[in-house]
Amino acid sequence: MTEMTGTRGEPGIPPEARILVMAAVEAERDAALRGLDGDSRFEVRLCGVGPASAAARTAAALAGGEDWTLVVSAGIAGGYPERAPVGTLAVGAASIAADLGVETAEGFVSVDELGFGTSVLAADASLAEALLQALNKAGLVAVAGPIVTASTATGTASTAAVREARVPGAVAEGMEGYGVAVAASDADKPFIELRAISNAVGPRDRDAWRIGDALAALSAAFAILKEVEL
Numbered sequence: 263m264t265e266m267t268g269t270r271g272e273p274g275i276p277p278e279a280r281i282l283v284m285a286a287v288e289a290e291r292d293a294a295l296r297g298l299d300g301d302s303r304f305e306v307r308l309c310g311v312g313p314a315s316a317a318a319r320t321a322a323a324l325a326g327g328e329d330w331t332l333v334v335s336a337g338i339a340g341g342y343p344e345r346a347p348v349g350t351l352a353v354g355a356a357s358i359a360a361d362l363g364v365e366t367a368e369g370f371v372s373v374d375e376l377g378f379g380t381s382v383l384a385a386d387a388s389l390a391e392a393l394l395q396a397l398n399k400a401g402l403v404a405v406a407g408p409i410v411t412a413s414t415a416t417g418t419a420s421t422a423a424v425r426e427a428r429v430p431g432a433v434a435e436g437m438e439g440y441g442v443a444v445a446a447s448d449a450d451k452p453f454i455e456l457r458a459i460s461n462a463v464g465p466r467d468r469d470a471w472r473i474g475d476a477l478a479a480l481s482a483a484f485a486i487l488k489e490v491e492l
């Protein structure tokens with residue numbers, strides 16, 4: 263369990279903590295900053311879209327000489343509607359690269375099965391649980407579960423079904439979480455993923471995306487995160 267009590271033993275994020283938040287695009291970064299309202303324990307940086315850029319930029323940030331306490335991947339996401347409808351929040355239990363592997367005549371084989379590493383990176387369980395409880399206590403609708411990372415956002419019902427079968431119980435899909443998690447894991451830093459649901463995972467319908475609502479939910483979640491008793 264990650265120790266996040268303050269120097270005098272009080273609960274909450276210690277004043278000296280340094281929390282690195284990686285957001286793909288400026289609108290997500292700005293939403294996080296609005297919720298954080300100048301909290302100097304947090305730094306929000308852009309990681310670009312997709313797991314490769316996210317991993318590279320997070321690794322660069324972690325190698326920059328600061329002693330980071332926690333790494334957070336944050337942004338909007340597609341939600342699996344029966345578990346995380348549009349407007350809700352998803353807290354990752356694990357970030358899973360659902361398309362990392364090889365296709366064979368018999369079907370998809372993950373890197374795990376190939377023996378080439380892991381496509382599943384667990385979040386810090388105690389921090390994720392504390393955040394989930396705090397969000398729900400504050401009246402925000404949040405669920406926890408595996409969050410899919412994909413280099414290609416799902417755009418059809420069949421891809422949604424395939425990925426859901428690979429990641430049973432998946433609550434959401436983003437494009438950066440696993441990449442940020444790889445860098446955090448390599449640097450031996452605790453990691454969590456926080457997503458606000460802007461659209462349903464499934465057939466692409468850009469007009470139905472509720473980006474403004476999701477960004478508002480993301481801001482609200484960061485206002486809670488900075489006060490959470492971790």
Ligand SMILES: O=C(O)c1cccc(C(=O)CC[C@H]2O[C@@H](n3cnc4c(=O)[nH]cnc43)[C@H](O)[C@@H]2O)c1
Pocket residue numbers: 286287289290310311312337338339340341412414415416435436437438460461462463464473
């Ligand atoms: O157009 C805008 O105003 C705008 C504002 C903020 C963010 C965006 C994005 O398009 C962000 C892309 C980002 O969102 C994640 N995302 C959202 N939905 C999905 C999805 O269904 N499957 C996978 N990823 C999704 C993803 O992490 C992208 O980086 C636009």
